[in-house]
Amino acid sequence: MERISALMDGELDDDEAVQEFKRCGGDATLVEGWATYHLIGDVLRKEAPLGAGFNERLREALAAEPTVLAPRPRTFQRRARLFALSAAASVAGVLAVGWLAYFNQPIGPDSTGGTMAGKGPTVAEADASMNEYLVAHHEYADTASMPSVTPYVRYVNEIRREGAMSR
Amino acid sequence: MGDREIDQQLVERAQRGDKRAFEMLVAKYQRKLGRLLSRFIRDSAEVEDVAQEAFIKAYRALPSFRGDSAFYTWLYRIGINTAKNYLVAMGRRAPTTTEFDSEEAENFEDGDQLRDVNTPEAELMSKQIAATVNETMQALPEELRTAITLREIEGLSYEDIATIMNCPIGTVRSRIFRARETIAERLRPLLGTSKDKRW
Numbered sequence: 001m002e003r004i005s006a007l008m009d010g011e012l013d014d015d016e017a018v019q020e021f022k023r024c025g026g027d028a029t030l031v032e033g034w035a036t037y038h039l040i041g042d043v044l045r046k047e048a049p050l051g052a053g054f055n056e057r058l059r060e061a062l063a064a065e066p067t068v069l070a071p072r073p074r075t076f077q078r079r080a081r082l083f084a085l086s087a088a089a090s091v092a093g094v095l096a097v098g099w100l101a102y103f104n105q106p107i108g109p110d111s112t113g114g115t116m117a118g119k120g121p122t123v124a125e126a127d128a129s130m131n132e133y134l135v136a137h138h139e140y141a142d143t144a145s146m147p148s149v150t151p152y153v154r155y156v157n158e159i160r161r162e163g164a165m166s167r
Numbered sequence: 168m169g170d171r172e173i174d175q176q177l178v179e180r181a182q183r184g185d186k187r188a189f190e191m192l193v194a195k196y197q198r199k200l201g202r203l204l205s206r207f208i209r210d211s212a213e214v215e216d217v218a219q220e221a222f223i224k225a226y227r228a229l230p231s232f233r234g235d236s237a238f239y240t241w242l243y244r245i246g247i248n249t250a251k252n253y254l255v256a257m258g259r260r261a262p263t264t265t266e267f268d269s270e271e272a273e274n275f276e277d278g279d280q281l282r283d284v285n286t287p288e289a290e291l292m293s294k295q296i297a298a299t300v301n302e303t304m305q306a307l308p309e310e311l312r313t314a315i316t317l318r319e320i321e322g323l324s325y326e327d328i329a330t331i332m333n334c335p336i337g338t339v340r341s342r343i344f345r346a347r348e349t350i351a352e353r354l355r356p357l358l359g360t361s362k363d364k365r366w
Contacts, residue, residue, distance in 0.1 A: 005344040008195075009318060010169045011325050017168040021176055025185055035194035036351045036358065041319045043300045047198040048205075051215055051289035058193060058219050062186055062226060070182035070230035 004033045008041075174238035182229050189229070193222055196239055200246050208250060211289065221249040295357055303350045311349070314342035 006012050007020050024030045039049065168176070174195075180188035200221060204214045225245050232241055254260065304312055310332070317328045325343075329336045 001348065002340065002344040005347055006325075006340050007168075007173070009325065009343070010173060011340065012168055014168050014172075017173065017176065021180060021188070024191065025180070025187055028187075031187055031191060031194075033351070034191055036354060037347045038195050039198075039296070039358075040300055040347055040350050040354070042198045043297050044304070044315075044319045047202060049293050049296055050197055050201045050218065051211060051292075054197065054215050054219070055193070057215075058197075058222060059190065061219060061223055062189065065223065065226055067184045067186065068182060068189075068226060068229045069184050 001030070001033050004030055005037060008034060008037055171237050175234050178229065178232055178234070178238055181226070182232075189226055192238065196242060197222075199239070200242060203243065203246055204250055208254070213253070217250050217253050218246070220253070221246040224249060292357070296354065299353050299357060300350055303353045304346075307346055307349060311342050311346040314339055315346035318343050 003012060003016065003020050004024075007017055012020060020030075024034065035055075043049070174192065177188045177192050181192070197218060201214055201218050204217050204221075205211070208214050208217060221242070225242050228245065232238070304315075307315075313332065314328060317323045317331065318325075323331070325336045325339045328339045328343075332339065
């Protein structure tokens with residue numbers, strides 16, 4: 001009860017005050033103490049108490065009222081919206097990267113992705129006339145952004161296969 | 168946590184469905200609101216009716232309270248409007264806006280006299296409460312009486328009281344609590360511990 005006394009004087013720090021309010025929610029004696037201490041202060045300041053039964057009547061009237069459930073403050077809604085947007089952007093980014101990685105993965109003769117074989121044109125099926133150009137320029141490509149050597153190997157294999165067939 | 172922040176905490180808890188938090192606001196402000204209303208409604212029973220209606224209106228309007236003003240300023244406006252509507256409905260003259268400008272709400276004072284707003288039975292109860300508080304105050308050890316007087320009547324902080332009384336802040340906190348609790352013990356039989364007749 002001493003903390004209730006300090007709370008009503010504004011002498012608890014924020015965390016203590018929040019804890020005390022939580023305790024009040026589950027302990028009627030604390031609320032009764034709060035009410036009595038306020039009454040004492042008001043009487044000392046010559047404030048006239050309201051008539052007997054006022055609180056009882058008001059409690060009954062309040063009990064008959066539908067419980068108020070106010071919407072969260074706008075700042076919370078704005079934060080929630082920002083969070084949702086950033087989360088959606090992150091998910092979209094992950095999906096985009098996943099999509100690109102999935103459909104750009106190399107398909108070679110030893111590839112285990114058998115189900116992918118028939119799904120549209122692959123790089124190997126691209127215009128064969130571009131192979132020499134690609135091989136010539138692949139050495140200068142930024143390997144850091146695509147470290148795999150598989151495409152290079154595939155292009156070379158393709159050229160060799162074409163050479164063997166022409167012979 | 169200061170007074171305004173305490174009210175804001177209670178309002179937010181009430182806005183989340185905690186009716187007990189709103190009851191704590193009622194306990195804190197009912198006499199101040201009653202004193203305000205008694206400035207232009209003379210009958211004590213009518214004052215209580217209008218005060219109750221104002222609190223219920225405030226409770227219903229809680230979702231619209233955003234904390235732009237202090238809770239009591241907001242309650243004051245609701246109280247004034249409720250009183251105006253009541254007086255108009257009763258065919259009596261309602262106060263003009265200049266008579267009760269909301270800017271004076273937070274510093275509203277109405278003299279030092281204990282205003283009689285009660286019926287004879289309730290008036291007797293009020294006198295008993297006042298007598299019990301004052302008698303117990305006089306019987307308190309001096310250090311407790313000084314501490315609670317500096318707090319409740321002079322409105323000083325614990326730090327200021329500690330300086331005046333030349334003691335640690337923790338001692339001030341303890342003295343004020345012991346003073347309140349001693350008076351409360353004497354009041355509880357009057358108030359009724361199981362079902363309060365008044366706060």
